[in-house]
Amino acid sequence: MRRTRRLYGRDAECAALDELLADVRAGRGRVLVLRGEPGVGKTALLTYLHTRRPDARVLRVTGVESDMELPYAGLQHLCAPLLDRLDSLPQPQRDAVSVAFGLAAGPPPDAFLVGLAVLSLFSAIAGTQPLLCLADDAQWVDQASLQALAFVARRLTAEPVGVIFAARAASGHDTALTGLPVLAVTGLATEHAGQLLDSVVPGRLDRRVRDQIVAETRGLPLALLESIRNRTAAELAGGFGDPGRPGPPLPIELTYVHRIAALPRSTRRLLLVAAADPVGDPVLLMRAAQRLGIPPSALAPAESEGLIELTGRVLFDHPLVRSAAYRSADLAERRAIHGVLAEVTDPGVDPDRRAWHAAYATTGPDDAVAADLEAAAERAQQRGGVAAAAALLQRASALTRDPVRRGARALAAARAKYDAAALGEAEDLLGIAELGPLTDLDRARAARLRARLLVARGHLQGPAVAGLIDAARQLENLDDAAAAETYLEALTAAMHAGRLGETAALHDTVRSARALPTPTPEPTHPAYLLVSGISRRIGTDSGTGHAELRAAVSLLDTMLHADRGHIHWPGAAFPIAQESAVHEIWDDEAWHRLATRAVQLARDSAALAILPRALGYRAGAHVQAGEFAAAAMLLEEADSISAATGYPLLTDHSLILTAWRGHPTDALPLIQATAERATVRGEGRLLGLTAYARAVLHNGLGVYDQAYAAAREACEYQDLGLLGWSLTELVESASRCGEPDAAKRALRQLEESTLPSGTDWALGTLAGARALLGDDQLAEDLYVEAIERLDRTRIVVHQARARLRYGEWLRRMNRRPDARTQLGAAHAMFTRMGAQAFAERTRRELVAAGEKTRRGPVGGGDRLTAQEAQIAGLAAAGLTNQEIGAQLFISTHTVEWHLRKVFVKLNITSRRQLRGTSWAD
Template identity: 55%
Template sequence: MAMMGADPPLRGRASECATLRHLVSGVGSHGSAVLVMRGEAGVGKTALLEYVVAQASGFRVAQVAGVESDMELAFAGLHHLCAPLLEHLDKLPEPQYDALSVAFGRGAGPVPDRFLVGLAVLSLLAAAADDKPLLCVIDDAQWLDQVSVQTLGFVARRLLAEPVVLVFAVRDGHDGLAGVLPGLPELRVEGLSDGDARELLESVMVGGIDARVRDRIVAETRGNPLALLEVPRNVPAAELSGGFWLGSGLSPGQVQEGFVRRIQTLPEDTRKLVLLAAADPLGDPTLFARAAGHLGVGMQALVPAEAAGVIEFGSRMRFYHPLVRSAAYRAADAADRRDVHRALAVAIDPEIDPDRRAWHAANAATGPDDAVAAELEASSWRAQSRGGIAAAATFLERAAILSADPGLRAARAIAAAAAKRAAAAPEAAYELLSLAELNSLTALQQAQVGRLRAQMEFTHSRGGLPGAPPVRHAAALLIAAAGRLETLDDELARETYIEALAAAMYASRSQPEALVIAAEAARAAVAGIAEPTRPIDVLLIGMATLVTEGLSAAVDHLRAALQLWAEHARSHDGRALTWLALAFPIMHESVAGEMWDFELNDQLATDMIGYARATGALAILPSAITYKAGVHVLEGEFVTAARLLEEADTISTAIGHHPMKYHKVELAAWRGDLAEAGDLIEAGMAEGTAKGEGRLLGISGYAAAVLYNGLSRYDEALAAARKACEYHDLGFYGWTLLELAEAAVRVGEREVAEDAVRRLETGAGASGTDWGLGVFAAARALLADDNDADALFEESIERLGRSRARVQLARTHLRYGEWLRRRKQRTNAREHLNVAYDMFTTMGAQAFAERARRELTATGEKVRKQPLVSGDELTAQEAQIAGLARDGLTNQEIGAQLFISTHTVEWHLRKVFVKLGVRSRRQLRTVSWTS
């Protein structure tokens, strides 16, 4: 730990200093660098940050330190870090400029896309590094607001070619950040060795120190530099030299108490100014001076604090150590804290920064204050436009607490609970619901509370955490909540029925009757609507009909609902988008699959990701991303699907949700790796049983059938598919029937195959889409006689070729080639088997590729096993960038689409040109590549 204003050597930090020197020395030639330092309070992280700044000669430096009191203000930390760089704001593309302006409160506009804000920060850092490298130092990252640290984590993962260094310092004991900054390079900062600790302690001792006392201090501080440096200030000299020290003031917590005692010795007016500085995380000296004037304290009162090494007054108010700031704030009594917050609220211009003013006014309140609560409520909607739902939830929570009017308190608590739930903060949501229930609630409010509790129970159940109730229990609660809402608020009732249908869908075979009960209740709720026009009403009618009567009876209502939804979404109808978020699991996982509508499948996932990112609805973002990954699996784009699933897992971990297995197990099955897929299938079966989530059992059975059909282990494929088809899991039931038919034909179970094809006819056969009809034709071909089979295979290839379901197209080529070979039509067989082999190899479907290779070998054609990845091939991201460049997108447009910077696009393209032997974008159109 370096003393403020001094530059002593960092004893015992040779390894850490070497790491930091290497970090900044290699940036010019090797692109970016990122490092996360972790360690306990006082262990020397701040000193190491000061060291890396000193080593970064020729760098532009931007710094920010997280402040505990500022954690609730969205983008506050990021704004502080980027403030010196905003001169480069006009270099950003207009959408990024607008997003960052709204996020930083510099402009007005719709809620900015959270990932667009991340890309804007990435572009801003890259622009600032154009002239010279940029070093960004983030101290006490655990105290940054959640949105800022998530954005910086996003940026850190996408830095590549830019001459930018990001160094974070994170204090131990804040595990919540483990999900925000995982996978980044880390440096663990431990206490000093005994020898270095002894030298450091002796270097700051003015008088002597008994050797036994010294060794005990070294042992008990565990080499913590700050604790050692504070010994002379906290332990009487007589105790140190006399050998009778009792041991106090040494742990980081005790060091903070030492700071408290030091502050308490200062004059009263000085303590007020120190507290004022601690309460204002911006460190703005102008604001500080105005607030000091409102307190009636002159600036000269700060001199004793500077002399005592507590604070430094300059272009920014700077504390000796972050622990001093927290010590100053915690040492003050509640009345003094309220006074300084009141002074800051008065000093802040309400036109320039109304939300920070409202926040300080809230901290200044001595009790319920409806005026301040109203300000906070108004600020919540502005906060949502910048930082999303989590930011709004924070302001609403404080507004509820400060509301004197019981009705307003209850309403705000319920609104805050709903926002906390959407922001993936269930514990806070439960507390707010308890607060609401302390008041006299109207019948509607009681029903709203019941619905929220049911929603959270559903999330808890699907999370698979110890003690979570089975999913079917949440389905019953949602059905009951919807029934209570019917006579109070028909719109909320419809929304709740949609959620009840989703919960019942996930329970599926664990409680088969739940879906029918939910469907019949939903049908009764909309029965009185003569001509439904809202998409949610039409969807409820369609879903109820689908469950009770089948696809052919429901298809018209379902298509009408989807058309209405698309019209509302295109008009940016916020209510329709909210309904879309509620209905998304049903629409994507059941309706799109049951209708065999690939474009709908893709569009729903894309719209949902856009909605979740734009609003910061982290609770639904991982599922939306995984659904998009599922679309890419069907297209045979396994690399892209894997990347999206990894992103979804990262977000899930960050918000404390259990990563979903659905599309992960599906992808592993299509890839054909028995070890990986087998483990995931087994885990999915176990988890589905434990949670009572029957749908997970169904998808695991489907995945097992795909895996074993690919491996030509048809008996096992038949057993898995037969078990999975015992229940009609909406969405992928038809896919499983196709696996069942193929496996049954292979093992001679013709009756089983015929039954599967009959059942497939009522779904895929009634869909009217090329995807559905193509799959149905392929299934019929398995059982048809020679003349009909040939025509059906051709029909399947023609229809699937017009769809984007490339995995099924490749499967049809494979089946057709196998059928032709068994009829001795080797030339024709080779044609289709080669197509299948090339498609599966490009996709990365190893088992099916090997099955095609064996069939080709049986025709007499020599085929070598091809590695899926070669050193000469483009990486997945290089291939993606090359394709977009070939299609005419500019580097800026490519960066915006892939959430990477323009520098990184250029860097990748240079490598693409070398690998492909081309010199220009135009030449990209003349070559082909694989990844």
């Protein structure tokens, strides 16, 4: 029987791969995910691409199912040929990848830095020749490696690099690939499947037999090829067998099982050794063979069958051969082989893998092996392998004799699974932990995890909040800081539920949180102050809580600027609470300092878990400062990082930015979609935010009745940090559409929110709202006060609105020259920031005031994309391409590529000219 090298029926797929390769050769980075079921021919397509690249370097890795829990195993295999280039990496990247690959000891490497290191290595290779990175069976590549490769793939722009993944149907194992371009690979059409069979059958192939095989195998190339191995020539030639006999059962591994079963026993045992060793180490294979008393020549029959190949590594012809070799052995035989591998694995070189093999070799509880697994889990977490640590702890728990220790390990495994987003497994392990005896502290931690699992599944009220409160009470006097954090989580969950939550649950949360004792003489953890302030602000004591929130913000400010920024952030609760507190006390300077410092610390340490939230936090400050392009850049970066790492995308700041930009065709669909999602998921706070966004949009458009309806909806609930902003929109819209009583009620509420703060932002906002309702004698003084106070803040969007309102009032007073001065200044501000709706509203007022003006482009900086503007700004500030790349976590080649586009768009020829362009003013 002969093999065919032609890919029948794959013209479209091959054309797509040829196009990808052409782009790579032309210096354009490309990424593609080949999706299809097992045996459909994904590996063959990768091989086709491999053979088409005489001028390119190829790195290739194949995922191994048994290797999935070992962090960076796949990445280390892929990058092994590049390790001689580690010295060329920046120190933080070199340190991170060295620890990840087990080349050095050190603190846990951040996944972001590891991804950057791989990007740098790829860029270095691509500087001399195009590079192709092929990842086969990506669904079995360990999560840390897959996340790093997906991160790199999303940052390929101007690099001659192609990254191609081959994976089965999307599953929870490869969520890192979500959003990448996909090429679906399906079974062959009947015609092409028949051509493939004709090409490999040496004699005659009966058409009816051929059609039956094609139908039974659904056109899967591997199944087609394997199916004829078990058929006689007579069956193939004339259908002399039973035509109704089913073909080879799926999964296709069973065909390999039959071939392996026909091999000598010694060969099967060596295949099992190779299958049980996921790293493909030939030295280890030979050691195991020696220990088993099997000569290396015993592997020859498997090599002759094309099942395995011994080169520099042990390579199976197909991943399914590995799984078939492993699954075809009985449990006792597998345990024995794992025991041999544990014995021949050097405990000083690879203690983790030795412990893993020992765990699969044992038949019952073994405290020594459990202790080794626990130590391996700790090392895995230090390397950033949360999923690996969870698996090791899970196995350690199962092998532990002592019930108390077993429960503690099961709980630790459950918490690790929760951190790894494996909620179902975390729940199972938590149930195991709760069945055994636990210490009081561990039982409290278990209760907290149980409630956090409910919140993670979208339950923002009822049992989830009650569970957090109960856990917090248990933690008191055992771990007071954890108790404060848990109360903060409960409050944050209640805040998220907002108007869609249960009032009784909210009041219970507030009462319980208030009962938390505050450390004396003063708390050193901001969670205590945030709990105290938030519980008072969202409770029944109107006007209280400002002092605690100010103290919390001050403590956070001190900690962050004293380089104590690596604070334990309990999930999303801490940053959300912090941002809400800053808004509630109307402190724009603290907002600027905290957000700026948070981003700086996150960038300096590449703290991937915090960086997207920090970027969103800073983006919100940019929106209020009228720096829409800068906000968009940060949100684009945050979305990119979140997509690359599987974190949920941020929507709140994007929603506000879209509303302020004032494009109804963009804003209204986003607002509507967000409101529908918020309603389904019970996120009342987000629903309130959509109402606020509609109010801003319609006030900008001058559609005051719709702005009034939206603002009333936003103000129906006391969303912390948002109500004051919504009241501002309500006062303006109500005063403009004949609802003076509603405007006065909103003003009284706004006074309660702003007066305790006393900042220029608060008092300027209040003065502007009072001016809208004041008589003509008082109004002018209030408008002027609003402008003067807001001009001393960073809240530029409301500086412009204060001038707009004053100009509108001056025009009504028939003071047209004065009106044109204020309106002209407002129009310039709105135009520069890109607030289209407010700019057009101001332009109409200018025309009415006698100014000759016409519509023009709004937001000059928007001529460039967000990333182009960011790169141009850094270049204008004098940073080199290398420094810009380090700042933005992109390669130098990508910086150069964007700058070339910037020069064309701005019609300039040098970096020096960037400083004189209008976009940078």
